[in-house]
Amino acid sequence: MQFQSQAVAKPYFIAAIGLFVGQILFGLIMGYQYVVGDFLFPAIPFNVARMVHTNLLIVWLLFGFMGAAYYMIPEETETELFSPKLALLMFWIFLVAGALTIVGYLMVPYATLASMTGNDILPTMGREFLEQPLITKVGIVIVALAFLFNISMTVLKGRKTSISLVMLLGLWGLAVFFLFSFYNPSNLVLDKYFWWWTVHLWVEGVWELILGAMLAFVLIKVTGVDREVIEKWLYIIIAMTLITGIIGTGHHYFWIGTPEYWQWFGSVFSALEPIPFFMMTVFAFNMVNRRRREHPNKAATLWALGTGVMAFLGAGVWGFLHTLAPVNFFTHGTQVTAAHGHMAFYGAYVMVNLAMISYAMPMLRGRTANSGPAQTMEMWSFWLMTVSIVFITLFLTAAGILQVWLQRMGSTPLGFMAAQDQIMIFYWLREITGFVFLLGLVLYIWSFFCKKGEAQTAA
Amino acid sequence: MSETFTKAMARNIFYGGAVFFFLLFLGLTFDTMQTLPKRDHRENITDSVVRGKHIWETRDCIGCHTLLGEGAYFAPELGNVYTRRGGPFIKAWIAAQPTGAPGRRQMPQFNLTDQELDDMVAFLKWTSEVNTNKWPPNIEG
Amino acid sequence: MINNTRTSHEIHATPPGDLAIWFFIFAELLAFGVFFVAYAFARAHNVELFNESQQHLNRLSGAINTLVLITSSYFMVRAVAAIKQGYSILCARWIASAIGLGFVFLAIKMAEFHEKFSAGISLSTNTFYMFYLSLTLFHFMHVILGMVILAAIMLKARNGSYSPANHTGVETGASYWHMVDLLWIILFPLVYVIR
Numbered sequence: 001m002q003f004q005s006q007a008v009a010k011p012y013f014i015a016a017i018g019l020f021v022g023q024i025l026f027g028l029i030m031g032y033q034y035v036v037g038d039f040l041f042p043a044i045p046f047n048v049a050r051m052v053h054t055n056l057l058i059v060w061l062l063f064g065f066m067g068a069a070y071y072m073i074p075e076e077t078e079t080e081l082f083s084p085k086l087a088l089l090m091f092w093i094f095l096v097a098g099a100l101t102i103v104g105y106l107m108v109p110y111a112t113l114a115s116m117t118g119n120d121i122l123p124t125m126g127r128e129f130l131e132q133p134l135i136t137k138v139g140i141v142i143v144a145l146a147f148l149f150n151i152s153m154t155v156l157k158g159r160k161t162s163i164s165l166v167m168l169l170g171l172w173g174l175a176v177f178f179l180f181s182f183y184n185p186s187n188l189v190l191d192k193y194f195w196w197w198t199v200h201l202w203v204e205g206v207w208e209l210i211l212g213a214m215l216a217f218v219l220i221k222v223t224g225v226d227r228e229v230i231e232k233w234l235y236i237i238i239a240m241t242l243i244t245g246i247i248g249t250g251h252h253y254f255w256i257g258t259p260e261y262w263q264w265f266g267s268v269f270s271a272l273e274p275i276p277f278f279m280m281t282v283f284a285f286n287m288v289n290r291r292r293r294e295h296p297n298k299a300a301t302l303w304a305l306g307t308g309v310m311a312f313l314g315a316g317v318w319g320f321l322h323t324l325a326p327v328n329f330f331t332h333g334t335q336v337t338a339a340h341g342h343m344a345f346y347g348a349y350v351m352v353n354l355a356m357i358s359y360a361m362p363m364l365r366g367r368t369a370n371s372g373p374a375q376t377m378e379m380w381s382f383w384l385m386t387v388s389i390v391f392i393t394l395f396l397t398a399a400g401i402l403q404v405w406l407q408r409m410g411s412t413p414l415g416f417m418a419a420q421d422q423i424m425i426f427y428w429l430r431e432i433t434g435f436v437f438l439l440g441l442v443l444y445i446w447s448f449f450c451k452k453g454e455a456q457t458a459a
Numbered sequence: 460m461s462e463t464f465t466k467a468m469a470r471n472i473f474y475g476g477a478v479f480f481f482l483l484f485l486g487l488t489f490d491t492m493q494t495l496p497k498r499d500h501r502e503n504i505t506d507s508v509v510r511g512k513h514i515w516e517t518r519d520c521i522g523c524h525t526l527l528g529e530g531a532y533f534a535p536e537l538g539n540v541y542t543r544r545g546g547p548f549i550k551a552w553i554a555a556q557p558t559g560a561p562g563r564r565q566m567p568q569f570n571l572t573d574q575e576l577d578d579m580v581a582f583l584k585w586t587s588e589v590n591t592n593k594w595p596p597n598i599e600g
Numbered sequence: 601m602i603n604n605t606r607t608s609h610e611i612h613a614t615p616p617g618d619l620a621i622w623f624f625i626f627a628e629l630l631a632f633g634v635f636f637v638a639y640a641f642a643r644a645h646n647v648e649l650f651n652e653s654q655q656h657l658n659r660l661s662g663a664i665n666t667l668v669l670i671t672s673s674y675f676m677v678r679a680v681a682a683i684k685q686g687y688s689i690l691c692a693r694w695i696a697s698a699i700g701l702g703f704v705f706l707a708i709k710m711a712e713f714h715e716k717f718s719a720g721i722s723l724s725t726n727t728f729y730m731f732y733l734s735l736t737l738f739h740f741m742h743v744i745l746g747m748v749i750l751a752a753i754m755l756k757a758r759n760g761s762y763s764p765a766n767h768t769g770v771e772t773g774a775s776y777w778h779m780v781d782l783l784w785i786i787l788f789p790l791v792y793v794i795r
Contacts, residue, residue, distance in 0.1 A: 038562060042557070045523075045565070047520075128521045128530055186512055188499075188512060188527075188585075188589070189499040232464065232469040235469035235470050235472070238473055239624070242480060242481075246484045250487075254592065256528075258491055258495070259494045261730045261734065262487075264642075268631060268635050275627070275630075330596060408595070408597060413597050417564070468618040468620035471620075475745070479745055483738070493722075
């Protein structure tokens with residue numbers, strides 16, 4: 001750790017991992033509800049569990065991004081953070097607001113929560129991923145602005161590297177496109193159209209800038225490759241991301257009432273979306289092969305390489321699988337989408353956060369890298385989680401293909417629930433694999449407390 | 460000068476490409492906004508439809524169902540439920556939940572009034588009339 | 601391989617200009633390429649509609665525009681040749697002429713679009729017009745982007761920022777401009793002529 005103020009990243013990372021555990025537990029509850037429908041009903045209906053599952057994911061990824069920014073930016077700009085106190089204050093506000101929101105979801109019926117929190121003044125709730133009460137949404141904006149102020153001021157007074165500029169641009173974009181979550185017209189088609197401006201332009205737009213900046217930072221640190229080289233590839237990759245991804249939004253505009261030409265625009269551009277992910281994989285491996293130093297933190301390198309590969313598989317390949325309009329006509333709104341969502345989010349955003357945490361946490365705890373046994377344990381957790389997400393994806397893909405076949409093709413299509421009953425075996429397999437994932441996560445956390453072996457302190 | 464590959468040019472391409480394609484996206488959005496009234500039949504959005512959408516949102520229906528294919532995949536597609544089942548069935552179904560059948564997926568009881576049920580149906584009816592380029596592939600959704 | 605005396609006849613070992621622009625060119629060609637394939641695919645399913653609608657396109661203005669762009673591309677070749685011999689002002693003038701022809705292209709194209717839009721044709725009229733308008737408008741925007749790039753290079757050339765030893769910028773802009781030209785050379789026969 002080169003700057004004192006980087007220490008504020010630590011609580012952010014700890015909170016991120018804590019919420020990650022919560023996300024997985026609720027995922028397991030939902031997975032079980034898929035096979036035993038009345039599990040925990042009516043205490044935790046499926047829609048509540050799902051809200052908690054997806055909202056926790058978003059919140060912990062945001063904690064990860066913010067922690068990453070607080071760790072990276074001082075080192076990149078070679079100056080202390082503008083205000084570490086503000087960063088800590090925002091940490092507690094965000095954590096408490098997040099926790100209260102989750103408690104609200106679990107304790108109060110959603111309609112009551114809505115009327116308690118001013119949803120009648122400005123209705124924004126009840127849309128997928130944007131279920132947060134109005135006051136939480138406003139809170140997110142306030143926290144994001146304070147955070148951006150803090151980071152931007154730091155960049156302004158320090159060295160302006162490409163990595164810090166890209167990171168900043170991604171974070172500002174994140175805040176700007178979140179504003180569309182406040183726009184909820186009574187016309188459902190318009191509602192959906194602009195809902196994607198938050199959702200798609202986040203995950204296939206500005207978040208990828210954040211992802212790229214974080215990955216580039218970790219790669220510079222663990223490989224020692226020249227900054228010039230890494231930064232110019234970063235620019236090329238994120239250029240490709242936005243060139244393909246912005247119009248790629250069109251792959252969500254096939255069947256929601258929007259004009260037919262989106263089928264062409266969406267198909268053409270999103271067919272190209274795997275390219276930047278492929279470049280990212282090649283880039284990560286190339287940089288590691290051309291490394292000019294042997295960094296003792298092998299686990300961080302593994303996570304960084306894993307990000308490239310799994311983001312390409314999950315976002316690139318699994319995205320492409322169902323992005324062409326004639327295919328999507330059949331797969332839209334089935335388990336195929338769920339399969340893609342799981343691997344893409346894990347491969348891109350979960351893994352890049354874990355790569356950053358894996359690199360930064362030892363530093364924040366006063367060492368260059370964890371001990372050998374601790375790293376071995378962490379690598380085991382890498383493989384357990386990664387392999388289980390691959391299998392979860394495969395099972396869901398199989399379920400999705402069967403669902404399409406049974407429910408949407410042939411002369412005597414089955415009804416929704418009848419088709420679901422036929423594919424139950426894959427939901428069981430998915431749930432069992434989910435427990436393996438949890439095991440990996442437990443091992444991951446355990447590796448932080450591993451006392452065996454000597455931690456490496458030499459820089 | 461056998462090979463030139465500068466960071467400045469890479470950066471220009473990033474900014475230029477991003478702005479260029481965002482402008483194209485805005486252009487297409489503009490055209491979409493002009494075209495939509497013919498496809499979403501907004502003249503049919505009555506107060507009842509508006510209230511129905513509000514009920515849809517405040518019960519977090521999207522947390523289990525899909526609507527025009529978007530949402531959760533735990534329960535049936537409702538974009539075309541009006542054509543599949545008809546208004547009276549929808550009302551009776553919502554009012555009868557949960558089924559309580561052991562081991563089966565359960566839908567909560569929302570205690571909607573008759574007026575609210577009518578609003579819900581109005582919203583689903585309007586939704587089923589949106590021009591979705593013939594999606595879903597069949598009546599089962 | 602820094603060679604101050606190289607001529608315009610020299611064969612490049614690597615693509616001319618900055619490698620970064622070639623990633624961009626690659627992405628653009630791919631996007632257009634996929635669009636062209638999609639056009640062929642859609643046409644195969646609807647030959648009659650495509651042939652009928654094609655009758656209403658103005659092939660004369662398309663042909664003139666082809667000549668305009670090819671000439672403009674030639675001017676950029678002269679601009680690169682000029683800077684290789686150290687003539688900054690001459691280079692800037694050639695670029696200015698290329699940009700000028702870019703304006704001619706835009707003007708002719710706008711007259712064509714005006715005619716179509718006045719006839720009430722839009723992206724949603726039919727599949728043929730969807731492709732016609734998408735491809736030509738998409739290309740139209742590329743012409744504008746190309747002109748912006750050329751203008752930036754022209755200003756730098758006029759300020760004497762380039763020299764025979766350092767003229768990557770001019771080649772970079774020329775490469776992009778040639779791509780814009782190339783796309784039109786494919787687009788014009790594909791959409792206006794072939795039936």
